[in-house]
Structure formats: structure tokens, C-alpha cells
Amino acid sequence: MSENNKEEMTLEEAFKQLNELVTKMDSKDLPLEESFRLYQQGVSLIAFCNASIDKVEKKIIQIRAEAENGNV
Numbered sequence: 001m002s003e004n005n006k007e008e009m010t011l012e013e014a015f016k017q018l019n020e021l022v023t024k025m026d027s028k029d030l031p032l033e034e035s036f037r038l039y040q041q042g043v044s045l046i047a048f049c050n051a052s053i054d055k056v057e058k059k060i061i062q063i064r065a066e067a068e069n070g071n072v
Contacts, residue, residue, distance in 0.1 A: 009048065011049060011052045011053070014045050014048050014049050014052070015049065017041075017045055018042060018045050018046070018049075021038050021041055021042045021045070022042075024038055025038050025039070025042075
């Protein structure tokens with residue numbers, strides 16, 4: 001997955017892709033190389049999800065701080 005695709009992806013789409021990867025990885029006939037490739041994709045998607053959630057958390061903290069200071 002390229003960086004451009006990640007920037008356009010929503011958190012919900014990333015979760016959907018992660019679910020699809022898990023389903024594929026549950027296959028007993030999956031070659032080791034393919035399992036590793038899917039694992040790498042999953043790690044990348046998880047990093048994207050974590051970064052997205054962190055951005056939202058920071059915005060919430062900022063909004064709360066502004067509200068407490070009467071800046072909203």
C-alpha cells in the first residue's frame with residue numbers, strides 16, 4: 001500500500017482491510033511467503049490506524065483545553 005493510498009483511506013476502510021487480511025491469514029493452505037506479506041500489510045495498516053486515532057485524540061484534547069479556557 002502506497003503512502004498516497006493511506007492518505008485517502010478512512011479509518012473504517014483500514015479496519016475493513018485488516019479484517020479481510022485476518023480472514024485470508026486464517027486459511028490453512030496459505031504459503032509462508034504470502035502469510036508474511038499479509039502480515040507486513042497488516043502491520044502497516046495498524047500503524048495507519050494508530051496514527052489516525054492519535055490525531056483525533058489530540059484534536060479532542062485541544063478542543064477540551066480551548067473550552068476550559070473559554071476560547072470556543
